[in-house]
């Protein structure tokens with residue numbers, strides 16, 4: 396069961412015993428800003444309700460367990476073991492009341508990393524335009540104004556290929572069976 400001790404307006408100390416540890420959380424609210432400081436001190440399991448006393452400008456917390464008495468000093472946001480128990484006697488005890496929960500610490504644990512979205516599959520290359528220049532792939536072609544370049548998928552056409560008569564050397568068409576000049580049988 397956590398305990399709460401109000402030191403003043405918007406200034407509270409929360410105490411909780413978990414196993415052998417005492418968790419001390421100092422919460423102060425001022426000018427719309429909330430500040431929290433917490434520390435864990437090895438005290439052993441409480442056998443009694445912890446006590447809080449105002450000492451000077453700080454606070455002493457007295458935790459009683461089967462292992463003995465542990466004094467914790469709180470000064471501002473500094474929380475640590477008190478070096479001297481002598482101050483306790485001259486301190487002014489502050490009421491400690493049970494509370495149903497500790498305030499949620501300001502620092503939240505990191506959320507687990509979300510798995511990365513799978514990469515989008517590569518889109519087939521789209522024709523690319525730059526001014527009057529156009530490029531496309533498959534077949535690789537590039538057009539710039541009225542100039543065109545194309546690579547691959549272009550076969551050399553046998554058009555314009557000339558043949559000559561083996562007899563007289565006159566130019567003949569590939570379709571010709573006989574030479575038009577000397578009548579030599581070509582095929």
Ligand SMILES: [Zn+2]
Pocket residue numbers: 560561562563564565574575576577578579
């Ligand atoms: Zn001929």
